[in-house]
Amino acid sequence: MDAPAIRTRRLSKRYGRTTALDALDLEVPAGEVFGFLGPNGAGKSTTIRLLLGLIRPSTGWASIFGHDASDVARAHRLLGHVPADVALWPRLTGAEILELLASTGPGTDRRYRDELVERFALDVSKPGRTYSTGNRQKVALVAAFATRAPLLILDEPTSGLDPLMEREFRRAVVEARGRGQAVFLSSHQLTEVEAVCDRVGILRGGRLVEVAAVARLRRLHRTEVEATFTGPAPDLSHLPGVQDLRRPDDGRLRFFLTGPPVEVLRALAAADVSGVRMRDPTLEEVFLDYYGDAGPPGPAR
Template identity: 45%
Template sequence: MTQEKNAILHIDHLQKRFGKFQALKNVTFDVYPGEVFGFIGPNGAGKSTTIRTLLGILRASGGTATLFGKDVYKDSVSIHKKLAYVPGDVYLWPNLTGGEIIDLFLKLGNTKHSARTDEMIKRFQLDTTKKARTYSKGNRQKVALVAAFSTDADFYIFDEPTSGLDPLNEEIFQKSVLELKEAGKAVLLSSHILSEVEKMCDRIGIIRDGVIVETGSLSDMRHLTRTVIQYQTINPTTELKDFKGVHNVTLETDGLTTFSVDSDQISPVMDYLSSKKIVSLQSTPPTLEDLFMRYYNSDEGR
């Protein structure tokens, strides 16, 4: 496929076994230039194993993974020249200052301290004169983020990058990632903060028990979720509960009725409510959280 050829990251049926335990069973997705791809799933679903395989730390047991058309394990050294990575837990040299560590990270990536580095330090309000042993978890994250955003890479991997950051710095992180996207860079973002993923990502991959169960844009996936509707009508709506795709019809104490409806069944339900003379109506569109909970709190699977 042409799309696969254009992809910076191409993963096809990736598998990873640790003895008898199969951590990755079937992971398949692509990431393209100028795209932020959200990679979500709970602890133990296989996110970190996938990322460690992409970084060449682990060798896959089956399937393929290529970055820039090169094998992630065999060609890891040349791949790392065009890649930036921030883990969720950053460990730093305790006796070096934040500034010294940033410069060391940049030197390791054949990059120099630049005006961009100074801009990122100012943006994240990081005191680079302090030794790393005095830093909070959030400040350790900032050191890694400043170094990553100062690097002119083509592919960025962020694994729970805002862990320990306050809401203001989370927002700064999001803004900085969107700048990478505008510059045509490819970003893989693994995060448990669903609102962050929803705000930033063009497409999303949901991993469950080592298998990618769904990929696509949020609007593509919305047909899999339900819209919550709250309404009041002049005439009674006793037949509503019998409609296809309608769930959890509840009469609230304030006289409003609440229910959820499968997105592909909204039209006939709205026609029915209109015929009963609507007094008030509020609809809440499905969110990424709804979709996520569908996969993890039910046996629906796909």
């Protein structure tokens, strides 16, 4: 398909005086794993409901592979969805639920589905009413990953999963990308997004504040540097990009660096350096640079 998996233009949703999503411009190409980050209340769930055609935008529009997202019958033939809170038919067994979803969805690879059942350690003989939160999540994940829909929309998909099952989830995402499927992963699990996503979008108070590759997003923020010396430490305070320079009494320099490191590395190379340690920020630290400790400003849903 030539059209992107997801495209939005000025997509907005208001509830009275509350703006849940404000002028979202976003494009996710086919075959990309896109992480959609934000804490509770940032507008992630509103975005997903708009993409699924479950609610109407106040202004703007969204499309799925070129089809208006509000045309639910057509758009849903092109996507699989895992909601944040999975509800199952209580009297049907897991096997019956998976078969029902396969018969009503956009096509399922049953052999791959059976493999996923084993990998996720899912007992499909039990009725839905007996499943824990984690097992309900597994049913939804198996059904979604087994579908051959070109787009998967996953909303907090690993809630209730243990670390071993989270590893299987990440493996399944990589396999979906290898088949050319696009994956839209809405999450607040930063390590999860960091592990599998090609690009990340950060939503704050209903507005998109950044879209970038994970590696580039880290480079936009400061790198922690620690250098030790056998002789006198150089004066780096005047160099561009050096912040929070500290000089402990142990022959070390500690500072943060933003932007190109050329000038700093040149100054360090001219001194008697015995060791240098540089640490890139994690995605969580990048995220907190946007939010601080207070969370997103203003109300959103």
